[in-house]
Amino acid sequence: MTRFFLALTLIFAPLAAAAQERVLSIGGSLTEVVAALGQEARLVGRDTTSTYPETITDLPDVGYMRQLSPEGVLSVAPDLILLTDGAGPRETLATLRSAGVKMVTVHEGHSPEAVTAKIRTVAQALGVAQEGEVLVKRVAEDIAAAQRAAAQASGPKPRVLFLLSNAGGRLTGAGTDTAAQAMIALAGGENALSGFAGYKALTDEAIASAAPDVLLVMDRGAAGPQTGAEYLRHPALAATPAGQAGRVVQMDGMFLLGFGPRTGQAIVALHAALYPEPR
Numbered sequence: 001m002t003r004f005f006l007a008l009t010l011i012f013a014p015l016a017a018a019a020q021e022r023v024l025s026i027g028g029s030l031t032e033v034v035a036a037l038g039q040e041a042r043l044v045g046r047d048t049t050s051t052y053p054e055t056i057t058d059l060p061d062v063g064y065m066r067q068l069s070p071e072g073v074l075s076v077a078p079d080l081i082l083l084t085d086g087a088g089p090r091e092t093l094a095t096l097r098s099a100g101v102k103m104v105t106v107h108e109g110h111s112p113e114a115v116t117a118k119i120r121t122v123a124q125a126l127g128v129a130q131e132g133e134v135l136v137k138r139v140a141e142d143i144a145a146a147q148r149a150a151a152q153a154s155g156p157k158p159r160v161l162f163l164l165s166n167a168g169g170r171l172t173g174a175g176t177d178t179a180a181q182a183m184i185a186l187a188g189g190e191n192a193l194s195g196f197a198g199y200k201a202l203t204d205e206a207i208a209s210a211a212p213d214v215l216l217v218m219d220r221g222a223a224g225p226q227t228g229a230e231y232l233r234h235p236a237l238a239a240t241p242a243g244q245a246g247r248v249v250q251m252d253g254m255f256l257l258g259f260g261p262r263t264g265q266a267i268v269a270l271h272a273a274l275y276p277e278p279r
């Protein structure tokens with residue numbers, strides 16, 4: 001009997017230890033996964049991009065995910081750091097490794113498959129693989145249902161110009177291999193920009209050539225335009241079909257592009273904005 005209980009102790013000890021870990025999540029979508037897995041109470045800090053659920057914002061903010069400092073990260077004394085593969089800089093990550101902090105890097109990706117892989121990786125790192133599979137099933141079903149609904153849209157696909165920023169009249173748009181293009185396609189639209197990958201500053205000529213039917217912009221709160229109408233004051237945008245029709249869709253950036261547990265909801269919301277019901 002003693003050997004039996006000893007065996008059980010050896011099996012469950014790692015899980016018990018994992019459950020006590022102080023977790024720091026770097027990346028808004030990763031933090032959402034942690035919360036969706038029911039593990040929010042283990043979080044001791046967050047990065048600036050982690051703003052959902054709202055209760056997360058009560059945690060200490062260790063800085064922007066791409067500009068982390070060792071001092072900021074270590075100030076919350078984490079046992080485990082979950083971080084997106086875009087986090088850095090490399091010098092900070094090297095310092096954290098040398099300090100002996102356990103780190104798990106999670107690939108982002110911009111597809112339904114990437115979302116479920118992200119959930120599984122986080123769940124495994126937290127020692128809650130079973131809960132992870134339950135969440136994977138629910139999220140996969142949500143995304144599949146959203147895709148089916150988007151596929152039923154009739155008529156030509158609207159050409160969508162995603163604008164990352166409007167700093168002093170300088171516009172940055174999303175090309176191929178971006179979260180924006182992936183989400184636009186999932187919601188039944190067509191990216192108005194092509195010929196380049198990533199995000200790029202746009203000339204007036206490029207905007208005119210794109211001829212978007214819809215402008216898609218992020219809601220940045222106090223850090224950016226309060227309404228999408230500010231974009232329509234840009235002469236080049238005002239001259240496009242979207243500008244002429246006043247079609248500007250403004251959405252929360254992490255909700256739209258996070259590719260986390262709310263991806264299905266984001267597809268539904270963007271699709272509804274691209275294909276509004278006739279009045």
